[in-house]
Amino acid sequence: MLLIPHSRYRRILQVCMLLAGLVGVCYVCTHYLRGAITWPGPAISHQLTLAAGLLGLAAGVAYGHTPHSYTLPVGVIFYAGLLAVSGAIVVQTGGVGSPYAPLWIVVATLAAIFDIWGVIVVAAVVHGYIAWALHQGDITMQHLLTAGIMAETPLLFSYMTWVIGQNPLSYDPDLAHLNKKIAHEYNKSDTVLQAIDDGVMLINKTGVITLMNPAAEQITGWPSESAVGQHFGAVLRLQDDTGTMLADNHNPVYAALDSLQPSHDSCPLLTRTESTVELDIAVAPLDDTAREGVIIIFRDITRERAENRQQSEFISTASHEMRTPVASIEGYLGLALNPATASLDARARQYIDKAHAAAEHLGRLFQDLLDVTKADDGRLQSKPVVVDVVAFVRDIVGGLQGKAAAKGLRLIYRPDGGEAVAGTTIVSPVLYAHVDRDHLREVVDNLVENAIKYTPQGQVEVDVAVDAEDHIIIIIKDSGIGIPAEDLPHLFQKFYRVDNSDTREIGGTGLGLYLCRRLVESMNGRIWVDSTYRQGSTFYVELRRLSHNKAIILQEEAMQVARSKLASASTQATLQRDHTPGAITTGQLASPSNLLPGTPAPVLAPAPVPQPAQPSRAAPQPGGLARQPAGASKIV
Incomplete structure (x- = not known):
């Protein structure tokens, strides 16, 4: 054409x-x-x-x-x-x-x-x-x-x-052919832009809109004639979940312009008619220097979000209602297996053992479903505290040694130099992070359990290190069945499971890794995986590292909050006791008229004030694992 x-x-x-x-x-x-x-x-x-x-x-x-x-x-x-x-x-x-x-x-x-x-x-x-x-x-x-x-x-x-006069290429057959080919490709690109349902917008390096396709016009409510030439912020009015306009440092378009890296986000958009639509937006530079600007691709996910909310509400309600009877079944089966409450022959015990294991699995499934719906709805409550990640992960790994041994696997914790032996002195680093203990425990426990589950023989290694940017990296490496390359991009999606002959006999719901990703993201971290099929996998969890001084400050602040809560609770208890009819108040207790003849007045010693724990560990060495920081020795 x-x-x-x-x-x-x-x-x-x-x-x-x-x-x-x-x-x-x-x-x-x-x-x-x-x-x-x-x-x-x-x-x-x-x-x-x-x-x-x-x-x-x-x-x-x-x-x-x-x-x-x-x-x-x-x-x-x-x-x-x-x-x-x-x-x-x-x-x-x-x-x-x-x-x-x-x-x-x-x-x-x-x-x-x-x-x-x-x-x-x-x-x-x-x-x-x-x-x-x-x-x-x-x-x-x-x-x-x-x-x-x-x-x-x-x-x-x-x-x-x-x-x-206008087309000097007409006399050069090769250049004329090239010109026609370019025109043909341009027409194809233009046809695609006009036909796709995703909104496409081009902006230059100063943020001015230079191109806008019909889908973008429909989503934003802005005709291209009015939008082209304007700053993108006047057309793409992105908001957070509270309805406040996104700050520049949280705007994915500014992130791509500043970092020269692709960015992706989901957020509400305020259209020209002041209505709100949910957008999934991806931004990528047109070249390495962003001199040509960036391309913005977005789509309306309002209906998809509404359907997901309905689905999450149903799953949450169903899981909550079914968890109670399952817990009862699990409890009664536990009583049946207890020799103090019931006597069973070997065959009956074997059957009930299997039923009890199935009930426990069902209970964990319902709990995973509830956690996933909370994560999707933004109801995951995070209570960050200062955590020594090396010691924290050591406790989790120690609790899973039995499962590894039952499969004949070696479970190695690298910061301890290998497998820990009771009674030996271990010199290990101290790496602090400000995270939710329960969330971190669930993530590490899930990843290590998966490594054990999908490793038929060999070993599982767990390490805690520091990268060049001073982030804490938790590494879980196994010698198991590995993950095919085509499955890696989808591994952290909800309900996604690798389906091949190696995994069909291993149970799973496809929720564990998705929940891990959401929990890690709630702690401002990052999770990813490297894997070679039939050779093993390595999962990485990246967390922000706290300096030693910052960790001490946060610990002291937490202590002060705890002391304030304790003092407030003590005062309320005293007031409640003093106002209870017939109760002896503190003043009456010390009055001579309330003492028996010859009884000395009691001396009420003040309650000891809890002192903040003094740190006994030296700050970790930056730039990598320091295997022998001062004051970091522990006895196992």
């Missing part, structure tokens, strides 16, 4: 409006000013004047409002109208000798806007008319030369102006 630049398309519309104006002036002069001025030619008919006026009016409406992909068909229609109106005026007012022949000449000079094909089509039409007029006797042989000059001269001038 031939590509028509907007500048050439607009030139056709401009000539349409010019023709309408000139015909209107001629009409007024010939019909209303005939006595006042001397007009050299015959009058133009009412019908042709009306046709020229309508053509000019339509051109004015289309000017600036035609999508680029429609410039060719619309341009052809308008140019055909120009040819018809101007040709009819010339024929009606005298043919070759018409005083309005210059109108035809102006119109004919536009033929090459459609490249050589436009010239060929117009030449064929004109020469066909001349032959027909000659046959009918409307043109004599004496006027044939004049008619030929009027037909050929503007077309030749058009070709020289629009093809040779």
